[in-house]
Amino acid sequence: MTTFHRAVPESDLPDGKMLGLEIAGRDVLLCRSRDGIHALDNLCTHGTARLSEGRLRGVRVICPLHGASFDCRSGAVLAPPARDPQTAYETRLADGWIEVGLPD
Numbered sequence: 001m002t003t004f005h006r007a008v009p010e011s012d013l014p015d016g017k018m019l020g021l022e023i024a025g026r027d028v029l030l031c032r033s034r035d036g037i038h039a040l041d042n043l044c045t046h047g048t049a050r051l052s053e054g055r056l057r058g059v060r061v062i063c064p065l066h067g068a069s070f071d072c073r074s075g076a077v078l079a080p081p082a083r084d085p086q087t088a089y090e091t092r093l094a095d096g097w098i099e100v101g102l103p104d
């Protein structure tokens with residue numbers, strides 16, 4: 001089952017920006033691309049880096065440590081050395097807040 005958790009006000013995440021935060025004990029990355037607001041696990045599947053310390057280029061999240069990149073919409077790997085996708089979470093807007101759906 002999924003529970004939606006209030007994260008940050010929508011205005012805290014401008015277009016083209018990323019934000020790392022802890023939600024219900026998980027390290028979550030929020031991104032806002034031209035396709036909307038997305039949430040992924042913040043810890044890179046390749047190592048211990050936080051993607052929130054990397055860069056967002058369009059829909060591509062680039063890891064700061066070894067340069068792997070992921071699609072911020074799905075978590076899919078776009079470039080190595082990472083092989084495993086990032087877990088992606090649902091997002092929604094409610095009363096001006098971004099909410100993230102996390103598994104119970």
Ligand code: FES
Nearest residue numbers: 044046047063066
């Ligand atoms: Fe992210 Fe290696 S830790 S690419």
